[in-house]
Amino acid sequence: METSSSRYLADRLRAIGVPVTLQRLEIARVMLSRPVHLSAEQLLAKVRDTVPETSRATVYNTLRLFREKNLVKELIVDPERVVYDSNVEPHYHLYDVDTGELTDVAAEELHVVGVPSLPAHVELEQVDVIIRVRGKRV
Amino acid sequence: METSSSRYLADRLRAIGVPVTLQRLEIARVMLSRPVHLSAEQLLAKVRDTVPETSRATVYNTLRLFREKNLVKELIVDPERVVYDSNVEPHYHLYDVDTGELTDVAAEELHVVGVPSLPAHVELEQVDVIIRVRGKRV
DNA sequence: CTAACTGCAAACCCTTTGCAGTCCG
DNA sequence: CGGACTGCAAAGGGTTTGCAGTTAG
Numbered sequence: 001m002e003t004s005s006s007r008y009l010a011d012r013l014r015a016i017g018v019p020v021t022l023q024r025l026e027i028a029r030v031m032l033s034r035p036v037h038l039s040a041e042q043l044l045a046k047v048r049d050t051v052p053e054t055s056r057a058t059v060y061n062t063l064r065l066f067r068e069k070n071l072v073k074e075l076i077v078d079p080e081r082v083v084y085d086s087n088v089e090p091h092y093h094l095y096d097v098d099t100g101e102l103t104d105v106a107a108e109e110l111h112v113v114g115v116p117s118l119p120a121h122v123e124l125e126q127v128d129v130i131i132r133v134r135g136k137r138v
Numbered sequence: 139m140e141t142s143s144s145r146y147l148a149d150r151l152r153a154i155g156v157p158v159t160l161q162r163l164e165i166a167r168v169m170l171s172r173p174v175h176l177s178a179e180q181l182l183a184k185v186r187d188t189v190p191e192t193s194r195a196t197v198y199n200t201l202r203l204f205r206e207k208n209l210v211k212e213l214i215v216d217p218e219r220v221v222y223d224s225n226v227e228p229h230y231h232l233y234d235v236d237t238g239e240l241t242d243v244a245a246e247e248l249h250v251v252g253v254p255s256l257p258a259h260v261e262l263e264q265v266d267v268i269i270r271v272r273g274k275r276v
Numbered sequence: 277c278t279a280a281c282t283g284c285a286a287a288c289c290c291t292t293t294g295c296a297g298t299c300c301g
Numbered sequence: 302c303g304g305a306c307t308g309c310a311a312a313g314g315g316t317t318t319g320c321a322g323t324t325a326g
Contacts, residue, residue, distance in 0.1 A: 019325085021281065040316075055283040060316065074217070079291090081315060082217045094254065097263060105254055114248040115269060116232065122271040125235060129267050131253060133260040157300085159306065178291075193308040198291065217316090219290065 009033075016069050026051040027062045031072060035087040037102040043084065077102065077130055092129040105131065147171075154207050164189040165200045169210060173225040175240040181222065215240065215268055230267040243269065 009028045010020045018024065030046045031038065038046070044059045063084055066072045075083040077095045083102060092105040112127055147166045148158050156162065168184045169176065176184070182197045201222055204210045213221040215233050221240065230243040250265055 019280075021324090023282075041314095053283085057284080057317080058282055061281085064317095076214055076217055079212070079214055079217075079220045094256075096260060109254060110250065110252040112248065112267060113251055116243055116247060118232075118271055121274055122234060123274045125270040125272050127267065127269050129250060129265065131265050132263040133256055134263050136259055136261050157305075159299090161307075191308085195292080195309080196307060199306085202292095 016071075018065060018069060022051060023047070023054050023058050024062055024065075026054070027059065027066075028071075031066070031084065031086045035085075035104065037075065037083050037085050039081045039083050041081070075102070076128075090126075092131070094131045094133060096134065097132055098135045105129070154209075156203065156207060160189060161185070161192050161196050162200055162203075164192070165197065165204075166209075169204070169222065169224045173223075173242065175213065175221050175223050177219045177221050179219070213240070214266075228264075230269070232269045232271060234272065235270055236273045243267070 006025055006029070009032060010025055012032075013020050013024060013028060026047050027043065030036070030043060040056075040059055040063060043063070044054065044056055047054050047059065063072065067074060067084075070088055071086070073085045073088050075085050075093065077083060077093065078100065085102075087104060090107045092107065092110050094103040094105055095101070110129065112129060115124075115127065118124060144163055144167065147170060148163060150170075151158050151162060151166060164185050165181065168174070168181060178194075178197055178201060181201070182192065182194055185192050185197065201210065205212060205222075208226055209224070211223045211226050213223050213231065215221060215231065216238065223240075225242060228245045230245065230248050232241040232243055233239070248267065250267060253262075253265065256262060
């Protein structure tokens, strides 16, 4: 499947009511063609490689839009920056605190047992699991 | 046990090689007398209630020091701010994304099954579980 | 023609830092 | 005395916003 073609991506955006622009198409190409973990700044750099007429504001605006449309998920693993994940299916993460590298852990591999019953007035939104690892100390 | 007396806290700081000052003692009283979740700014406000001659820089310096000494743990649940947790024992969290309220979930209640085997060059630092909830939509 | 999108730059918030003054051992 | 701690204010980095110009339907 040609998931990375402009045609496919443009249709996908239109299908969810997102007007297609050059910048959004390119942001979609970088973020949505395959599972990636990118910060806003990293995304901006990649998008500017091919579409230099892209501003920081547009990247942030588009990320917010994509998040609202459930095309990407925010990962909060580091106080320094937010990371955007193009895998919106339930899954977990392994995070190397030294390198910043993020790896997906499939929901089939890992299970959270014993989630407490919730107060009546709240509902579950999502369960985050972050397995923090670091390079071995010698 | 008088865990909140100045005497006890001062001794506790000295025991781990932290020179005792008025500000540190007060920060310790607010943070360490009982399990709390506080942001730096919230902590500053509480400390200034009793010791107004406390600067923001001192709060941040002291939080870093306390973290290095394993008196508090950083919680990364919200991109807006870091929350400090005076419960340094392994445990998990329930987070209300609407109110910002954080609740501890004891390690005995909840288990993470299936943590993947780690690459040889890294070691496990910690497993974070954040159960995100929100007020029920009507 | 109107509404929506974009770019730029400045504003904003949280956190850290430089520096001078102060205190404790 | 010397090293460490403190306060102030300014710097720093990531994110958001105001506004004017442009584009698409």
